[in-house]
Amino acid sequence: MTKRSKPVATRGRAVSKSPRVAAGELLTLLDFVRYAVSRFAEAELVFAHGTTDPVAEAAFLVCETLHLHPERFETFATARVTAAEGNKLLDVIERRVTTRKPAAYLVNKIYMRGLPFYVDERTIVPRSFIGELLDSHFGGDGAETGSLIDDPLSVENLLDLCTGSGCLAILASRNFPNAGIDAVDLSKDALEVAARNVGDYGLEARVTLHQGDLFGPIGGKRYDLIIANPPYVDAEGMAGLPRECRAEPKLAFDGGADGLDIVRRILDQAGQHLMPRGGLLCEIGRGRARLEAAYPRLPLLWLDTEDSDGEAFWIAAGDL
Missing domain, CATH: 3.40.50.150 (Vaccinia Virus protein VP39)
Structure with a gap:
């Protein structure tokens, strides 16, 4: 997450409205990362702000929203999130897709070195x-x-x-x-x-x-x-x-x-x-x-x- 990256676009079709995620369908940090990657690919997002691909960006957003250092993702990948945390994660994932703002602006943080x-x-x-x-x-x-x-x-x-x-x-x-x-x-x-x-x-x-x-x-x-x-x-x-x-x-x-x-x-x-x-x-x-x-x-x-x-x-x- 600390490296500068050239703009990279995902491949996918036109952006569609996000389907409603039922409560309890996503349980762990890894579940939310997988869901975010799918949403990012569907929306054809571009990654040029410290992350080089949708997986890295999804992990960054999930960790920052939960106040975890991105380097600790693997430690907590299978940990379950609370309902309140899940709602926050779904919100930030959707804002990344709908606003197309850099992830760093959504969490007001970037890492360098x-x-x-x-x-x-x-x-x-x-x-x-x-x-x-x-x-x-x-x-x-x-x-x-x-x-x-x-x-x-x-x-x-x-x-x-x-x-x-x-x-x-x-x-x-x-x-x-x-x-x-x-x-x-x-x-x-x-x-x-x-x-x-x-x-x-x-x-x-x-x-x-x-x-x-x-x-x-x-x-x-x-x-x-x-x-x-x-x-x-x-x-x-x-x-x-x-x-x-x-x-x-x-x-x-x-x-x-x-x-x-x-x-x-x-x-x-x-x-x-x-x-x-x-x-x-x-x-x-x-x-x-x-x-x-x-x-x-x-x-x-x-x-x-x-x-x-x-x-x-x-x-x-x-x-x-």
């Missing part, structure tokens, strides 16, 4: 690959593929652009325990959600939120590391967004005609805000070919994750 975060319609549902990359490429001696920063403890200033709900800034605070973090977003609404998450993790003294356009709010300040998950959906992609994604703020998706409007601005300005030994980690989705064509001389290092190939890049300050 195993940590829970609050989300609602004021911000995009976080599912960035950067969370995984912080662990795999910036963990010092423990990094899976070697760290792109020699000593994570030496990072004292970090900037998170387009922070949204603040999840990446909070995750980065774990990887770089000595860093003060500035987190910037254009959306006042998104920053209200970020403030709640920062407060939930007690990071008010380390994470400072700024409203504004990219580097605008931070003046001439320089950083040891900049991370960015900007809007990068191109015009064609915007026109074809599934209904679930259209429930999220358009501002968080729209990257212009070719998806690179914001990415270009970040690349063009990042060098002015990096320390000499710093670097930029940026996610751009499927725009690699277009970005390489636009910046043929930049030595961009493309990074893979468990669920992505070259959808994020690293570039050192000296190469900008």
